[in-house]
Every structure is written in C-alpha cells, then in structure tokens.
Amino acid sequence: MASGKIELLIFAPSVPLEETPNGVCTYARNLMALLQGLGAIKAGLVAKSGSPPGLQHDGTYGYYLSQRSLLRRLTLRMFGVDAYESMMAWKFGRFVKNGPMQNSRCVIEMEEAFGQSRAVATHAGAPVVVRLHGPWFLVGRAQGVLDDARYRARVQREGEAIFSAAAVSAPSRFVLDAVEKFYEKKIDKKTVLPNPLPVYASDEQWKFDPENKTVVFVGRFDKVKGADIFIEAMFKLASRREAVRAIFVGPDDDRMQIGDGTPQSRKDFVAWCEERYAIACPIEFLGRKNGPEVTRIRKAAAVCVVSSRTEIFSYAVAEAFAQGVPTVASRVGGIPEIIEDGRTGLLFESEDADGLGACVQAVLDAPELALRLSENAKKVARKKFSGQALADAYLAFYQEVADVRAGGA
Incomplete structure (x- = not known):
C-alpha cells in the first residue's frame, strides 16, 4: 500500500451545503463530517454554484468553483444545458489540475449526472469515483420525462461516465444492480456504502x-x-x-x-x-x-x-x-x-x-x-449510517482507489 494522506475532493451542486435542499449536498455534508478526525484522509469540497463555503471544520477545507451568472445565461441560451454541463466539467477538471491538490493520492468523487465525471477525469488527471445518486434512466423515467433524443443522449453519457470511472460507489445494492442490468455491462470496481447520517441529540x-x-x-x-x-x-x-x-x-x-x-x-x-x-x-x-x-x-x-x-x-x-x-x-x-x-x-x-x-x-x-x-x-x-465502522469502510475504499493511481504514477 502506498503511503501518504489521501486528498478527497467531493463535488456538490451548490453551497452552502446546509442551506441546499438536495440529496447530493446532504450526502457531501454528512460524508465530510464522518471523515473528520481520520488522520489518513483530508476531504475538500468544490461546488458549481452558491457562496464560497470557506473552512468547514478541523481537518477539512472548502473550495469554490466560481460560476459567473452572465456566462451561465449565455451558454444556456445559445448552446443548451448539455453544453453548459460540459463547460462546467472542463472548469472543474482544470480547477483540480491547477489547484493545490497535487498529491499523487488525490481522489475526486462526484455524481453520475450528465456524465460530467468522464470529462473531469480527463482534464484533472486524477481518478474519479462516481457516486450513484440518481441515474437518469431511473429518475428521469420516474419523473415522466419523455423517451426522446435528449433523454437518450443523457442516459448514454451517464453510462459512459459510470463504466469509465476509476471506481463506482452506491448507497444501495439496488442501484448497482439496476445500472448493470440496464446497460448490460458489469462494473469492474464497485462497492455499496450507505449514505452517512449525523447522530441526533x-x-x-x-x-x-x-x-x-x-x-x-x-x-x-x-x-x-x-x-x-x-x-x-x-x-x-x-x-x-x-x-x-x-x-x-x-x-x-x-x-x-x-x-x-x-x-x-x-x-x-x-x-x-x-x-x-x-x-x-x-x-x-x-x-x-x-x-x-x-x-x-x-x-x-x-x-x-x-x-x-x-x-x-x-x-x-x-x-x-x-x-x-x-x-x-x-x-x-x-x-x-x-x-x-x-x-x-x-x-x-x-x-x-x-x-x-x-x-x-x-x-x-x-x-x-x-x-x-x-x-x-x-x-x-x-x-x-454512522460511527467508526462506516468511516473506516469509506476510508478503505478511497485508499484502494488512490493506491491504484499512486502505484501507476
């Protein structure tokens, strides 16, 4: 096993996390709290909208991927949401590559939405873990989205991103099995890790x-x-x-x-x-x-x-x-x-x-x-959903992903 602290960069749609009613943001907030105090990992945060989060708590730090509202409006109006998501993936990847996370044991974790993770991995030069929060072939159809060209293109991009990821984690066995059944492929490196929760007083x-x-x-x-x-x-x-x-x-x-x-x-x-x-x-x-x-x-x-x-x-x-x-x-x-x-x-x-x-x-x-x-x-x-055993399971998973990259660096 390679030595050195793992630097984990978690992607979230918006910050501050505690003010955003979104399951991905809830997961990111709870995961950072779960990993707090583990000496072998340092967790950071990057978001594509919201206010800069600043320092989260001891042992973690916050990053902010700035998003200019005028650029966002122009891109969406002229080229559509797909082009906008591609642009944000490029900005995220360049941010990581040019930012302070230069550790050979850096790992990025982000959701599967729009297949962004594939472009991020290309531009960042770091392994990306795809966390299955809501693949569009499941959530889109449940919402009643029409099975049109736009729907199929997004589903295809997400599939390509999932199966090209360094690893895939999921909060349930259900979603892992559903992904493999829908795309008729097996994910090479995968694990089920329940979403962490805070301990209520x-x-x-x-x-x-x-x-x-x-x-x-x-x-x-x-x-x-x-x-x-x-x-x-x-x-x-x-x-x-x-x-x-x-x-x-x-x-x-x-x-x-x-x-x-x-x-x-x-x-x-x-x-x-x-x-x-x-x-x-x-x-x-x-x-x-x-x-x-x-x-x-x-x-x-x-x-x-x-x-x-x-x-x-x-x-x-x-x-x-x-x-x-x-x-x-x-x-x-x-x-x-x-x-x-x-x-x-x-x-x-x-x-x-x-x-x-x-x-x-x-x-x-x-x-x-x-x-x-x-x-x-x-x-x-x-x-x-809480405690040392769950924290250790997350840490072991990230260590395995980081060791593969460090061993080939």
Whole structure:
C-alpha cells in the first residue's frame, strides 16, 4: 500500500451545503463530517454554484468553483444545458489540475449526472469515483420525462461516465444492480456504502405520545417522491373520519408531470381530490423548511411517510430511523434494504394509497407496534449510517482507489 494522506475532493451542486435542499449536498455534508478526525484522509469540497463555503471544520477545507451568472445565461441560451454541463466539467477538471491538490493520492468523487465525471477525469488527471445518486434512466423515467433524443443522449453519457470511472460507489445494492442490468455491462470496481447520517441529540429523538395522530411527509411534489399518493391517502383517511393530522413539508411551487406530459401543480391536484372525495383538504402545507426545522417537525410526528415511486437510498427513511420516528414507506428501490417490514418499519406497495393508509392506521392504533418500530429503527441507524465502522469502510475504499493511481504514477 502506498503511503501518504489521501486528498478527497467531493463535488456538490451548490453551497452552502446546509442551506441546499438536495440529496447530493446532504450526502457531501454528512460524508465530510464522518471523515473528520481520520488522520489518513483530508476531504475538500468544490461546488458549481452558491457562496464560497470557506473552512468547514478541523481537518477539512472548502473550495469554490466560481460560476459567473452572465456566462451561465449565455451558454444556456445559445448552446443548451448539455453544453453548459460540459463547460462546467472542463472548469472543474482544470480547477483540480491547477489547484493545490497535487498529491499523487488525490481522489475526486462526484455524481453520475450528465456524465460530467468522464470529462473531469480527463482534464484533472486524477481518478474519479462516481457516486450513484440518481441515474437518469431511473429518475428521469420516474419523473415522466419523455423517451426522446435528449433523454437518450443523457442516459448514454451517464453510462459512459459510470463504466469509465476509476471506481463506482452506491448507497444501495439496488442501484448497482439496476445500472448493470440496464446497460448490460458489469462494473469492474464497485462497492455499496450507505449514505452517512449525523447522530441526533437526545432532545431530537422521537418520544411516544398516545394522543399524537400526526402524519408527516417530507419531500417535493413530484412523481418520484410520490407526493400525490400521500395526499390521496390522507384524503381517503379523512373521508372515513379517521382522526389523523396530516402535514406536508416541501416546496410550494413544484409541478408534477401527469400522464400526457402536462405539468400539474400541487394546488390543482388538491382541488381534484377535494372534488373527488367531497371534503376540504385535510393536509397542512408548511412549505420548504431547513434541516433543523425538518428535524423538529419530524420529531413531533406519530408517523413519517415515504411514498416514493423509486428511491436509490431515501434520506427521508434513514433520517426518520435515526430519530426513532415510526416509518411507513413504499416497497421500491433501495428502501427494502433499510426497512425490514414489520420490524423496523412498515412497507406498502408502490402507488397503493389504500395500503399506505392502512399502514399509517396500524401504527396509530397499536402503541406497542410504534414503540417496537422506533427502537429497532434507531438500532439500525446507529449500526449502518454512522460511527467508526462506516468511516473506516469509506476510508478503505478511497485508499484502494488512490493506491491504484499512486502505484501507476
């Protein structure tokens, strides 16, 4: 094994990380915190938009890939999003090559989006680990994106980037298997490493309250997150006069692609439900909230619901587990790798609003079930999503990637 500290450069879409409601940014923030204090690795950050992050904490440093808004607007207007993403990949690669990270044991990690990593590796001269956050052949189709030339071009570029990467890591076995099946190729160097989570303080942990009937959904109003399934399930419970308080935490302006590709607003969908079930909307819409606010809202819930149509990992499930909130989720993607049905949470079939409602009612009606799910979920979160063992697993993976490059340098 080669000697010397590894320098890890993590790509994020925007900074500050804690103010960006994006799963990649959440992962980057939690990963940097997880690796903090490990003497064998130094983690840095680069982003293509936002404000310079500055120093993160002891042992890490922040970089900022500046993005001039005028150049961005002109590139997007004249050449489109593909040209813009290619330009940003070139800037990122040159930034790394000409920047302070000249260590022969430098490793770059970035998502698969738009296939940028292939160009970055070429320009940076450093090995790139592709972290599978949401391949477009999965997420795009789940969003209702049309299978047109633009969709196919992006899927092709992402595939080329994934299979040319120095290594690929993923938060679930599901997404690794899905990539290999879709592209009909095997990834040479790959590993499954769960997304890390912070450890929640005792005053952020869920506590059982027999009078609490609050059901919380945290996410966007789109097809991927299945917000329409949650909303309709809450309407169905309310139409049966079940005593449930439903809360929706997420942006107010999201729109969902419906069957013919037409965007539909959340307001329009709620109006459709009100007409269909002949009742007023039973859901409180709180809008977008930051991390600490979501933590507080989730702690006060009786049940956390995740109704996604596909999930690579599901931070909503993992964070609810870490707080000990009883969780009901759809049986899709990587979620069954987190939830053991009936032991750590309850699963329902995707698109089944009645099944979702039945699971919610089961938790609300059975205190012993809620308490058992909570305790078991916290144990899973402590074992899988935080701690020294997970930090060591990430470090060993990066060391292996860096050693291959250093050995050939």
